[in-house]
Amino acid sequence: MMIHLRLHTKLLLLALAILITPIPVFAVPADNLVIEHGPRNSHNIALTFDACPTSLPDEYDEKVVDILIKEKVPATIFMSGRWVEKNPDKAKFLAAQPQFEIAAHSYYHPHMTEKPNDRDMREFKRTQEIIKKVTGKIPRYFRPPYCEVDERVVRLASLAGLTTIQYDVASGDPDPKLTPRKIVQGVLQDAKNGSIIVFHMNHKGVHTAEVLPEVINGLREKGFTLVTIGELLGNSQSQHTPSEQITNPTPTVPNTSDVGK
Secondary structure, eight states: OHHHHHHHHHHHHHHHHHHHSOOSSOSSOOOSEEEEEOOTTSOEEEEEEEEOOOSSSOOOOHHHHHHHHHTTOOEEEEEOHHHHHHOHHHHHHHHHSTTEEEEEOOSSOOOGGGSOHHHHHHHHHHHHHHHHHHHSOOOOEEOOGGGOOOHHHHHHHHHTTOEEEOOSEEOOTTOTTSOHHHHHHHHHHHOOTTOEEEEEOSSOSSSHHHHHHHHHHHHHHTTOEEEOHHHHTTSTTOEEEEGGGOOSOOOOOOOOOOTTO
C-alpha cells in the first residue's frame, strides 16, 4: 500500500509540474490506454513510420516519403525529438503535408521502462517542445522506443497529453535477414480490419522503399482503406488495453541504438 501511495504522490507532483510549466502539452491528460489496433468492424488500416536517431549519416528515407506522397497514402509519422532537432527542414516538410499526422517517439530513444519518472517526463516534454517549435504541431500520440512499455510509462504519457500507440502488425523492415518478398507476404497476410502497421523511414528499414508500393497496392486490393492513427481511432469501438492490464509488452522490433540515454 505504501509503495502505491508513493507512486501516486509522485505522479500527482508530476501532473502539477506540467500544469504550472509553460510547455506545449495538452491541458487535459490523454486516455490511460495502450492502443494496439483500431476497430475490427472497419476496413481502415493505419500505416505508421518511426523516425528516430541512428548512427547513419542520412536519417531520412526520401524514397519512402516520395512513394507515400505519390500514392496519396495517409500515414502517421512517429518522430523522436532528437531526430527533429537533427532534421528540422525534413520534419517541417513532413508536417506540411496534409496526408501526414505527426506523433511523438520520445527524445533520445531510451529504454523508458528502465528510467526514473523525471527522466521519462523530460523525454515527453522535450519532444513536445521541439516538435511544436519546428513544425507547429502538438502530437496527440506516442510510440515508446523499442515498443517497451509498462503501466508507469503509459500513465506518464497520459499526464503529458499523449495516448500510447503500439501495433499489431510488425513489418520487420529493420531486419536485414528478411527479404523484400518475406516482408510483403508477412504484412499482407497479417493485416486485418483496424490493423496498425509499423515501418521505418530513417533508413533503418533495409527494404522499406522497395516493398512499400507492393504493400500499398496489396492492402488496397484487399479492400482496406489507408488512414492515419487519428482517423483510425475516430470510431468509439477502437480496441485498447487499460494500462493496469499490461502484462507482456508487444514484442520489440529492431529499431535504433539507444542514443543519449
